[in-house]
Amino acid sequence: MRASPRRAAGPLDASNSAGARWRTLSADSVRLDGGLLARRQAVNRDAALPHGWRMLDEAGNFENFRVAAGRSRGSYRGPVYMDSDVYKWIEAASFQLPECPSSGLAAAVDEAIDDIEAAQQADGYLNSYYTAAQPGRRWTDLALGHELYCAGHLFQAAVAHHRGTGSSRLLSIACRFADHIDATFGPARRPATPGHPEVEMALVELYRETGERRYLNVAGFFIDQRGHGRLGPNPLFNSSAYFQDRVPVREASEFEGHAVRALYLATGVADMYLESGEQALLDALKRQWQDLISHKLYVTGGIGSRHHAGAFGQPYELPNELASCETCAAVASLMWCWRMLLITGQACFADLWERTFYNAVLAGVSLDGTRYFYLNPLADNGAEEHLHRGGPRRKPWHAVACCPPNVMRIVASLAHYVATADADGLQIHQFGPARVAADAGRGGPVVLRMAGDYPWDGRVRVTVEQAGGAVWVLSLRRPAWAEQVAVRVNGVPIDAAPAPNGYQQIERAWRPGDAVELELAMAPRLVEGHPWIESTRGCIAIERGPLVYCLEQADHAAPIYDLELDPGAPLTTHWRPDLLEGVAVVCAAGYQIDRSRWAGRLYRPFETGSALSRRRTELTAIPYYAWANRGSNAMRVWLPHA
C-alpha cells in the first residue's frame, strides 16, 4: 500500500492512468450546488441511504456477516450475493461521508464494517454465504456463486471508504481478501472465469489506490480467461454468451448475454486499457460501442431487451413493454461510458452518459428515494397483472436487491462525472449549478462556477472565479441532441463550430469574471426509431434537452394506449413547479382512437387514417424519469403518429 496520503478521488482515479486522455479530478474538485442533480443527490443522502440501511437490516444482510462470524446463531438469509448489496451501500455512503463525517450515517458504516471484519476468515477469504451456509464449498461454483462479484464490490467500497474518510480499515480487509484471491487464482495457480464480472474493474481500482501491481495482474488474468465457454449455458439463455464466455474479450464484436454482466465486463476491460494501453482491448470496446449504438440501445439509454434473461437481444430487438433495461445495466453503462470518455475524449460517450443517467438511471428510483424499479420498460399498460403478476412496479426493496444500492452509489458520486482535466485545460461534460476547482493543466489551479437551470433551461453559464496563470482551453460538451448551439464569451458570440471531438473549445488567457454562455436549443423534439425496430415502427417519441418524455395515465382521461400523436401539431413546453417536484411538461395534440371497433379481435381490414373514427385530444408528456410516482398507472414512451 502506498505510504503517502492521497487526495480524495471519486469512484475512479484515472489521474495517473497511461491510457487516459483526460484526468479524473479529485473528489473535492466539483461541488453540485442547486438544480436537479443536487436535488437528487440530497434525496439520495437524506432519504435513500437511511432507507437502504433499514432495508438491508430487515433483509438480513448485516446479520449474514454476523452469522458467518459466529456472532449470531441465525441462519444465512437471501440469495448468494447479499454481501454485495452491503458493499454498494457502504460505497454510496462513503461518497457522502465527507459532507457529514459525524452523522448517524458514519456510525452505521462503521458498524457494518465491524460485522464485515468479523466475518473475514484468517486466510483473508470473505463471503458470508459460503462461510455461513456452504462451509467447505468455497470457489466451487464460479458460474453462479458470485464470490468474486461480491469481492469486487467489497474492493470498490473499500476504495471509496478510504477516499471518503481517510480510514484504512475497510481497505485493509479488502487487501487481505485480494491477496487471498491473488494467491488462489492465476496462470500458475487455478483458472477461473468469474460468472458475473465486477472483480476486474474493482481490482484495477484497488491497484490504483494501493499501487499493488498483483491486483492489476489478477484482474488481467480474469479478463484473459474469458471466452472459452467454460461457464456453459445458463438455463435462461441457451449459450455461454449469457456469461460473456462465448468469445474472448479481444475478439468481441458485439454485446451479448446478460446486460449487466456485459457492461461490467466492458468497464473492467476499459479499466485494463487505461492502465495497459493495449490496443486490442480498445479495438474490441469500440466494436462493441458500434454494435450498441447501431443495434441494441433503447432511446432512454437503457440496455437489455429480454425481460426474463435481463439480456441483450438480436440487433433491433428492442421491445417496449418487455424491455429489461435493468437499472443496474444503466449504471454499468454509465461506468463504461465514463471510461470510454476518459480514453477517447469523444463527446459521444458523455452524450450517452447523460442520456442514460437522466432517463434509464433516474427512472429507477422514486422521487422520494425510497422505491425502486428493477426493470425500466418503455411502456406499461398499467394492468395489475402485467408481466407475470407483479412486474415493473416500484418497490421499497427487491429480493434481488442489486439495483437500489447501485443507484445510491452513482447518485452519491455524481460530481465525479462533471469535469476532467488534461495538460491543456479543463473539460465540462455534464451541466448544472456547480463549483469546479481544479488544476487546469498549463492553466494551473482554477475555479469555475457553472450556473443555469439545466436540464429545464438550455442556457449554461460558466463564470471564471479564479483564472489560472496562462492561456488554457476550456472545453464544453455540445450535446448531440442540441439542434442549435450558441456560444458567447463575455456576451460576445463566437464561432460556434465544435472541435472534432464534439466539444466547444475556447482557448484564451482567462480572467476572473470571464463568462462563457452555452445556449442549447431546448425546443421539444420528435424522434423516430430505425425502421428495423419492430416496437417503434409507426411511432415517435418526444425529447426535450437530455430528457426523454412519456405519457402517463395520471395526466389523461382517455386510456393512453389509445392515444396517437399528431406530428404536425406544435409542441409546447410548460413549467409545472407543482408537478413531480417541478418538471417541464410537453403538451401536444393528437387523437384518441375508437378502440370499441376492435372488441374481440386482433386483426381486421385495413382502413386508412382518414377513415378512422377518432377524436382530437390533447396530450401531456412528462419526463420519463418521473413516471410511476403517482401510483401504478399506464405509461408509454413511443406514441403512434396519427
Added chain:
Amino acid sequence: MRASPRRAAGPLDASNSAGARWRTLSADSVRLDGGLLARRQAVNRDAALPHGWRMLDEAGNFENFRVAAGRSRGSYRGPVYMDSDVYKWIEAASFQLPECPSSGLAAAVDEAIDDIEAAQQADGYLNSYYTAAQPGRRWTDLALGHELYCAGHLFQAAVAHHRGTGSSRLLSIACRFADHIDATFGPARRPATPGHPEVEMALVELYRETGERRYLNVAGFFIDQRGHGRLGPNPLFNSSAYFQDRVPVREASEFEGHAVRALYLATGVADMYLESGEQALLDALKRQWQDLISHKLYVTGGIGSRHHAGAFGQPYELPNELASCETCAAVASLMWCWRMLLITGQACFADLWERTFYNAVLAGVSLDGTRYFYLNPLADNGAEEHLHRGGPRRKPWHAVACCPPNVMRIVASLAHYVATADADGLQIHQFGPARVAADAGRGGPVVLRMAGDYPWDGRVRVTVEQAGGAVWVLSLRRPAWAEQVAVRVNGVPIDAAPAPNGYQQIERAWRPGDAVELELAMAPRLVEGHPWIESTRGCIAIERGPLVYCLEQADHAAPIYDLELDPGAPLTTHWRPDLLEGVAVVCAAGYQIDRSRWAGRLYRPFETGSALSRRRTELTAIPYYAWANRGSNAMRVWLPHA
C-alpha cells in the same frame, strides 16, 4: 374392448359423443381428390413418411425400444420423449395405410410395433427411456419426465392403427399400459399432474374406441388434478403457469404458459366435455377462446409469443421475429378448434382451423416434405446468425423432433376435417376437390362431389351425386375472411344470408345432379393489427382467401426489410404455375427506403413521410406457407405502410 368390429374413423370419433352437436364421419367418408390439400397429402405419404422413418431410425428412436427390451446392447439416445415421435409417426402412417395396405409403409409400422411390444414390461408399463436409462425411477418426475405424454401418443397411435388396419395388436399394447396407468393413479391411489398434457385426450379416445369407461375416468382425474401449482415454476418461466398448473381447469380464463401444453390440455378438456357435457368445462374453454382471439393469436393462426419458452405472452405480446409459433402448437390448435366446432357448431372455429392449417401448419414443412420448422416466426431478417446462431431454419429433423411427425399425422388425416353430419344433414367445413359419402341424417346416405381450385379460386362447386331420401340441410361454411359471398343453386342465386352459426344452410329435397356454387370473393386484402400490438403498429399484411402472404427476399432485389407497402396502390393477383409448385402471387407497389441515412444510429429526428428519400418499387408477395423453400432468406409478413 368392444367385441363388434367398428367402422373406421379418423383421429376423433365423436359419432356417439353426447356433447357433440355435429358427428364426425367415418374415415372412408371423405376422399380428397386433387387440389392443394390432396397434393400436400400425397407428398406427406410418399416423401414425408418414408423420410420420417429414416430420421427416426438414424436418431435411435426405434433402437431405444430394442434397448429397453434387452434386444440391443446400445444405450438410450435422445431426450426423454423419443417414444412419442415414433407413436406420432405410426399414427400418421396408420391414417394412410388403408390406401396402401401392403406397402413398405405397412411393414415398417409392423416392425416398429414389434419393437414397442418387446419393450412393454410385464405389468404393462411402457417407456423406453425410463426402462433403459432410468430403471427403478418410473413416475418420479411427472413434471418433465413425459411418461404420460408418451403414453398418450401411444394411445392415439394405437387407436389410429386399429381404425386404419383393423389390427388390435397395438391397441392391446395401449390398453395394457392404460390399465397400468389406471391402476397407478387416481383418487384412491396416487395423485398426478402430468407435466405435458396429451394423455387426457388420448385416454378419452381410447375410451371411445374400446368402450372402457376407466380410461375416461382417469382422463378426468388428470384434468381435475391440475391448477394447484404442484408442478412448480419451470426454469424458462417463473410460474407454474408454464405447465397450466396455476389455475384449475374450470376456473381458467386465459391461455398461459407453454402453448403446446396449453392447447393439448384444452383439447383434452374439450374431449371430456364431449363425453360428459359438463358445462363448467365448456364455459372455461369459451373464456379461453375469447382470450385467444382477443389477445394472443398471430395473424397466421400461430400461437406462442415467446421464442425461448414456447409460451403465450402478455395480451398483445406478439413479436414477429421472436415469435414462437411452434408447429406443434398450431397442430394442437387444429385439434382444439375441431372439437370446439363439433361442440358448438359455430363457423368461427372452422375459420380458425382453416387459417391455422394453411398458414401456421403448412409453413412448418417444406414443399418436398423433408425439411421442417420448429418455430414459425412472422419475420426473419435472413441473417445467418439470426436467433442465436441457427434459429428458424428448415431442418431435416430436430433434436426435439415433436413437430415433424405432428405435421405428418395432421396432413395424413386431413379428410377427417372436411365434413360432419347431424340429424338434419351434412356440413362442409373445408373446401377443395373431394368426394363426400356419408349419412346425412334424415337425408340418409348421400354422395357429394366438391370441385374447384380452392384456395386459389373462390368458386366452390358441390354437386349431388346421390341425393338421399328426404329433405335435408346442406351447410357450407362462409369463411369470415370472405368480404362477399354469392350462392347459387343450379345456377340460380339464392338469398345469401348466412345462418347465425356462420354457415350457408340450404334445405331442399336434393336430386342427383343438383349443384350448389359458393363464390367467395378472392381479391387480395390488406389487414391491420390491433393498435396495442407493438409489432404490427404502422404495418399491414396481405391476405388472399385463407392465405396469409409474405415478402420473401428471393423475389426482390432490394432488401425486403427496407420495403414499405403503399396501401393506396392496387393489389393484383398472378397465377405462377412454375413457382413453389404453383402459387398465386400478389403484386403491390410501395417504396424502398434509403437506409444509408440510418448508418450507425437507432434514433433520429422524425421526418414526415413526404420528406423521406425513398424510391418507388414493386413488391411481390407469396403465400406464407411456401416461404423458405428457396434457401434461407429474409421474410416478413407485416409490412410498414408508406
